[in-house]
Structures are given as C-alpha cells and as structure tokens.
Amino acid sequence: MEHLATAQARLRSARRVAVLTGAGISKPSGIPTFRDAAGLWKDFDPEEYATPQAYARNPQKVWEWYAWRYRKVQEAQPNPAHELLVRLEGQVGEGFLLVTQNVDGLHRRAGSRRLVELHGNIAQGRCERCEYRFALPAPEDFVPPPLCPACGFRARPDVVWFGEILPEGAFERAWQAFALAELALVIGTSAEVEPAASLGRLAAESGAYLIEINPEPTLLSRWADCVLRMGAVEGMQALLEG
CATH class of the missing domain: 3.40.50.1220 (TPP-binding domain)
Incomplete structure (x- = not known):
C-alpha cells in the first residue's frame, strides 16, 4: 500500500x-461508542443524561448514570x-x-x-459552587452525589455536556x-x-x-x-x- x-x-x-x-x-x-449501532445513544437519550437541563431536572438520575459509567470505565484497561x-x-x-x-x-x-x-474526565467531580475539581472515590466506595472536599457543596460530574463550553x-x-x-x-x-x-x-x-x-x-x-x-x-x- x-x-x-x-x-x-x-x-x-x-x-x-x-x-x-x-x-x-x-x-x-x-x-461503547456513542453513535454506532450498539452505541450508548441507542439506549440512552442524551437529552436525559448529558445536558445541563437534565442535571437541573434530576441530578440524582444523572449522577447514577455517570456512576455506572465511571464504574465500567475503571474496570477497563x-x-x-x-x-x-x-x-x-x-x-x-x-x-x-x-x-x-x-x-x-x-x-x-x-x-x-x-x-x-x-x-473532561469521568473520574472527577467539580463543585457546583466553587468550581473545585477533585478525584472521585474508588467505584466501590462511591455514593453519588459527591460533596466538594473544599467547601462541602454538591459537585457535578467534571465532564462537558451538550450545550456547554469547553x-x-x-x-x-x-x-x-x-x-x-x-x-x-x-x-x-x-x-x-x-x-x-x-x-x-x-x-x-x-x-x-x-x-x-x-x-x-x-x-x-x-x-x-x-x-x-x-x-x-x-x-x-x-x-x-x-
């Protein structure tokens, strides 16, 4: 060639x-990828899990999905x-x-x-108030949602959702x-x-x-x-x- x-x-x-x-x-x-025939968006609507609006509506639902993905990612090599x-x-x-x-x-x-x-990185959280970034606990110890170790406020996944800036x-x-x-x-x-x-x-x-x-x-x-x-x-x- x-x-x-x-x-x-x-x-x-x-x-x-x-x-x-x-x-x-x-x-x-x-x-799994996102867009192919067996991708994540085949079974999960990004509007329900990967937007600021979804998080505002139901942060626990979004966090449980990210906790599941975090666990799968940490199992991978x-x-x-x-x-x-x-x-x-x-x-x-x-x-x-x-x-x-x-x-x-x-x-x-x-x-x-x-x-x-x-x-971003799925193994990190980001404080909703002070923006402090931190590593999540090991998957077996992680109970969402995490609290910011700097100020104690609730943290969100440290990933970029649809509609957000990088x-x-x-x-x-x-x-x-x-x-x-x-x-x-x-x-x-x-x-x-x-x-x-x-x-x-x-x-x-x-x-x-x-x-x-x-x-x-x-x-x-x-x-x-x-x-x-x-x-x-x-x-x-x-x-x-x-």
Missing part, C-alpha cells in the same frame, strides 16, 4: 504531530492503541500533543502526558497544535461533534499531512492524505509496527 508506506515515512520524520482521538480508540477496551500513542509521544517529544474527546481517562492511565482532555484554554491549545502540525492523526472519531471535528480539517488546510484511522467513512475522510479503514488498534499497529 503506497499510501501506508508514505504515511509511515511522514510519521517517522515529523517533529510536530497533533493527534485527535474519539470513542473508537476505547472500543477495544470494552467501552488501556489497549495497544493507547500504548502506541504513548510510544509515539516519546519518539516525537515536545512537538507532540494528544487531544481526546474521551472522558474515560485511558490515555492518562496508559502514560500519555502531553494530553488535552477536551470533554474547559478554559483546552481548545485554544488544541487549535494551536493542529494549526502548526506537520502531521495530524485522527483516530476513531465520527468528526461530527464540534468544535473538535474542525481540528483535522484545520490541520489539512494549514498544510499538514493528515491520516485518518476509522473503519467507517466520516466527514473528515475527504480531507485525509491517508485513510486507514481499520479499527484503532489495527491502524496504529500498521503505522508504527508495519
């Missing part, structure tokens, strides 16, 4: 690499795709940035350090990395959720070599220089171990 060989060579030589990951990279770890991105970070060094839409924390647990979690500075850091990248790698995302969906296109328009790893076509596919119609693990292994 000529395109794969070219992508491998470009990845080896690049000194500014920006990576965007979505739910597809965590699927091999047993964490990083997979080889997460681990290969850690290896890639070590190869590239300071010019590397990994931006994830996932809240499962698996990149951090795998060892990624140059990391932006655009949508954490301060997070998207700006991601935007800069993709605008300056020599190579951009987009893995396991539908490219439908903005503003993250714009990052791959931004890189392509700025002159970066764009690689997409996704078993299904997406809105980003036509912008990509190399498309690997594979799952995240197979695609990363093809790029780094092929």
Whole structure:
C-alpha cells in the first residue's frame, strides 16, 4: 500500500504531530461508542443524561448514570492503541500533543502526558459552587452525589455536556497544535461533534499531512492524505509496527 508506506515515512520524520482521538480508540477496551449501532445513544437519550437541563431536572438520575459509567470505565484497561500513542509521544517529544474527546481517562492511565482532555474526565467531580475539581472515590466506595472536599457543596460530574463550553484554554491549545502540525492523526472519531471535528480539517488546510484511522467513512475522510479503514488498534499497529 503506497499510501501506508508514505504515511509511515511522514510519521517517522515529523517533529510536530497533533493527534485527535474519539470513542473508537476505547472500543477495544470494552467501552461503547456513542453513535454506532450498539452505541450508548441507542439506549440512552442524551437529552436525559448529558445536558445541563437534565442535571437541573434530576441530578440524582444523572449522577447514577455517570456512576455506572465511571464504574465500567475503571474496570477497563488501556489497549495497544493507547500504548502506541504513548510510544509515539516519546519518539516525537515536545512537538507532540494528544487531544481526546474521551472522558474515560485511558490515555492518562496508559502514560500519555502531553494530553488535552477536551470533554473532561469521568473520574472527577467539580463543585457546583466553587468550581473545585477533585478525584472521585474508588467505584466501590462511591455514593453519588459527591460533596466538594473544599467547601462541602454538591459537585457535578467534571465532564462537558451538550450545550456547554469547553474547559478554559483546552481548545485554544488544541487549535494551536493542529494549526502548526506537520502531521495530524485522527483516530476513531465520527468528526461530527464540534468544535473538535474542525481540528483535522484545520490541520489539512494549514498544510499538514493528515491520516485518518476509522473503519467507517466520516466527514473528515475527504480531507485525509491517508485513510486507514481499520479499527484503532489495527491502524496504529500498521503505522508504527508495519
């Protein structure tokens, strides 16, 4: 495959690499995606669980759903795709940035350090009053809702819901990395959720070599220089171990 060989060579030589990951990279770890045929939104209405309005109507209902997801996430383990991105970070060094839409924390647990979690982290709470962020207790000890350890007020999940803005500075850091990248790698995302969906296109328009790893076509596919119609693990292994 000529395109794969070219992508491998470009990845080896690049000194500014920006990576965007979505739910597809965590699927091999047993964490369901959101939008495919077996995704979370097939069985759960996001308007009932993932909006500020839903939380205002019934915070206990929302918290119980997030506690269930938190428990499932903590049972999961990083997979080889997460681990290969850690290896890639070590190869590239300071010019590397990994931006994830996932809240499962698996990149951090795998060892990624140059990391932006655009949508927050499901293993954290955030105080509704003072905005203090803190780690949730272990799943077996967690009884929702948690109280803020700083002021004692009720805390909410530290995730970004539909209709909310991203954490301060997070998207700006991601935007800069993709605008300056020599190579951009987009893995396991539908490219439908903005503003993250714009990052791959931004890189392509700025002159970066764009690689997409996704078993299904997406809105980003036509912008990509190399498309690997594979799952995240197979695609990363093809790029780094092929």
